[in-house]
Amino acid sequence: MSGKVVRRAYKYRFYPTPEQAEQLSQTFGCVRYVYNRALAERTRAWTQEQRRITHAETDRMLTGWKRDPDTGWLAEPSKGPLQAALRNLQSAFDKFWRKQNRYPKFKKKGKTRDSATYFRGCFTFRDGKLKLAKQSEPLDIRWSRPLPDGADPSQVNVSRDAAGRWFVSLLIESEVAPYAPTDAAVGLDVGITTLVTLSTGEKITNPKHEKKDRAKLAKAQRNMARKQKGSNNRAKARLKVAKVYARIADRRRDHLHKLTSRIVRENQTIVIEDLTVRNMVKNRSLARAISDASWLELRSMLEYKADWYGREVIAIDRWYPSSKTCSNCGHLLQSLPLNVREWVCAECGTVHDRDVNAARTILAAGLAVSACGDGVRPPRS
Structure with missing residues (x-):
């Protein structure tokens, strides 16, 4: 019986080097800043002009923020997590407009889980080793369960919870064999x-x-x-x-x-x-x-x-x-x-x-x- 192809996230704990921890912490801060500033701009446009700012407009804003001398540090981390932050904000607004969620909230430093999403081109995965963009060493991951054969991650999410633990989640398309039918x-x-x-x-x-x-x-x-x-x-x-x-x-x-x-x-x-x-x-x-x-x-x-x-x-x-x-x-x-x-x-x-x-x-x-x-x-x- 052929299985169903599904997208599954495989989550593992990892232990970053001091350099990796510093670089990821900087990335988390940039992600938080971009998300909050884009949210503020969209809120201002609606309250003052009754105008909705699109995702494409926020993407162009991000380019301008990187070129601004006051926020030039946004160009230091990988561009992928910053663009992912804008996608997440757009998704939050889509759910709000469909009345599935409340109005998006600003992210607070140290109050919740920090995370950054890397898409294809912003990481490499070879021979069971994962290396993120702008990092020289692969992550020290504890592979608590095996990945499917031939696993090719399409997305990687790196996070640090409130308890200070580091996790990496790999999104993989894999075939899942269905259970045998039953009358129960x-x-x-x-x-x-x-x-x-x-x-x-x-x-x-x-x-x-x-x-x-x-x-x-x-x-x-x-x-x-x-x-x-x-x-x-x-x-x-x-x-x-x-x-x-x-x-x-x-x-x-x-x-x-x-x-x-x-x-x-x-x-x-x-x-x-x-x-x-x-x-x-x-x-x-x-x-x-x-x-x-x-x-x-x-x-x-x-x-x-x-x-x-x-x-x-x-x-x-x-x-x-x-x-x-x-x-x-x-x-x-x-x-x-x-x-x-x-x-x-x-x-x-x-x-x-x-x-x-x-x-x-x-x-x-x-x-x-x-x-x-x-x-x-x-x-x-």
Whole structure:
């Protein structure tokens, strides 16, 4: 069976030399400056002239900034990352105009992850060694997993997270063999105490990675708060906070990858709810727990892995009363408080576990959508 050609990013950690670290830090600063200045120009043009500046215009502006004696240092790093910054800004505006995202924000130094994107012509990859433009030595990469045979990266992204770790991501087109077809289908009900409840009756406990490290995180944050702003000691304390956050994020991502890979491997059809997590985290009582569960990342992984391996993901309407509908006879309750975890159907007498019943009802609704598109609105995509 022939596979599907997909674009996959292979991410690795690397350890730059002092010279490489200095050069990359300079590149990050230039990327940030170009992005922010282009954003300021586009904002000014709209607020003062009601005119949209195009990507081509910002590209010409970049050429002028390089020739300006005051910003001539923009010509020192490779031109690729600077042009990529303008492309990213254009993409951010496209999403804003389509009402998929908020208005683009300015990038702040040291507050978020620094990154630079290199396209073809701005790097070389030969014999398993990656060398970036304007650097004399290849990067010291830890190849934690092998690249596909004959890998030819079309794009390289270099980044440094808030914890000071360096990463390189290689975008590669590769063939992915689909899984063997199966008749299995599953409905998923996400939660906080139980991360995922399957329609088979299985419950996946939420590891609550943030909660496990909450005491360590709070201690690091208190220590940082006592340091004087702008001091070296505060910078060191901020790094410790970032390392705790990085540990939490790494463990969460690893768990979600293992869980979603297993679900996609075992089931042909996967049915989920089209939840509006952005609105749900406005609940101050549940925002922290919902963010730690990372439902959006779970759904994203399910969708792209299903696309790779020949599976189907169906998202049913977020307002579908899955918990209140009897999965046996279809009887709908008038109300079902959150503290009620088990209930008995008044019509057929079936005793339901709230979460398992919801997962089975979600599966039934999703299969109905797959068959005839009845009763459920389309997913967000």
